[in-house]
Amino acid sequence: MIEIRHVSKTYPKAAEKALDDVSLTIPTGEFFGLLGPNGAGKTTLIGILSTLLLPTEGEILIDGQVLTRKRGDLKRKLALITQHNSLRNDMNLDEIMELQGRLYAMDREEIRSRSQELLAFGGLAEHRKKTVRMLSGGMKRKLMLCRALLTKPEILYLDEPTTGLDPASRRQIWDLLRGLNRDGLTILLTTHYIDEAQSLCRNVALMNKGRIARLSTPQELIRELGEVAVDAFRDGRTESAYFPDREAALRYTAGLTGNFSVRTTTLEDVFLAVAGRGLEAK
């Protein structure tokens, strides 16, 4: 279980807090999504959860124990896939995997057998002897996933894991993640792709300006906003209104002039509503 207790983070020379008193509990086995506009604090929170960054205030508990950079036993449970490529460019795939295994004190034979298994699972087996700089962006993302899974973590943090991938690769990674979560891996995901969160996550937190603005299941967040959306096009702008059911939406459209459309509300509408309110408040 991951417990985030009153975590705040202020970067040097920054006028505003990147995280402002964030508290959150993520149970074991959860597939949890962190959504929010750029600068909402998602990457900072993932950084703190993985000890890459230290909080200005507050603490992180993993299975009831305070996480620090010195707690190797707790760090062993975690794995991180960063937003950007974080691989040694001049190492080949076998060396990347071996380095990771050695950092986690795995035995050579275990590293070798599990690397073979994971690289095959990621469709990278035939590229084992290529250096990272020779791989495509999609291959690098898959290699980062293989590397993260090598050490059999209990918790996986994914920071924008499918950014820059083609739709087929995205779907492939989604399937991999679903399978891993089914097998008991706790996953915390940040993403800009709302469909990704809606498809994968059981619970999501919507972040804005370093705070958690909403926390619930995607379905519940949609229900709160209204399950039917009406988009009306006025003066070159789209204005959306949300209703609990189709009848209420149709009653509303009776009073509209000009073009409009009626559709099912998505998590993206919730995201835009939360982010929009944040911007208005500013």
Place this chain on the structure above:
Amino acid sequence: MHTKTDMFFRGIGTVLWEKWVDFKFEWKKITASALVSPLLYMIALGWGLGSASSVTDRPYIDFLVPGILALTTMNASFAAVGQPLNVQRLFEHSFDHIIISPTPMPAYIVGQMLGGALRGMYCGLLILLLSLPFGATMHLSPGFFLVMLLNGLTFGGLGVLAAILATNHADITRFSTYTILPMTFLCNTFFPLDRVPKWIQVLISILPLTHASGSLRAIAYGGRASWLNIAVLAAYAAASMLAANVVIVRRKNL
């Protein structure tokens, strides 16, 4: 479950393995670049300017080669750690995975220092071979190599510190300009310290390379390294290791 001691030694082994992988990938470039400056110093200062001069009743080349060995060990150890670690931290971001791994940070730092020191010794051995055609005569002993190792550990440690403190790639070059370059020329490498004013001698004697070059020369002349020199080098190595560890473990935004 691994014990803390086991994790510590495995951590050192991991970094040395990583350094070996890097070396295998670039050994030709490493070897060639390690030879250029020392070769130029030996030709320009040993054969050229210093051919007709002597220092303390010995040919200048005998004085020069231990100094070049000291500065080569320093440069190679610093470069083997500072530049790659800086790239891994700021450009490749692969250092992120070191921080979040269970490998103890002191083990990682000691591994980097040892890796740097071994690279320094490799380059030093190349210089020893290179000095043969220049007619340098030297006594070698285990103490000679111990001093090279300590010198390498010191500057490998400074390489870690520089790489962690640097906020961009140019900072490493600047750090080198302000620390490594002055020591290259001042620290008992190309001329005896008694030729500069007393107050400058005092300043120079604080710097670690002075103790490395002094010890290497004393041994090369058939004597022994002073324990003070060894202790100062060991203290510098330990201080750089501790400073790097404190910075990495406590810094909130690496």
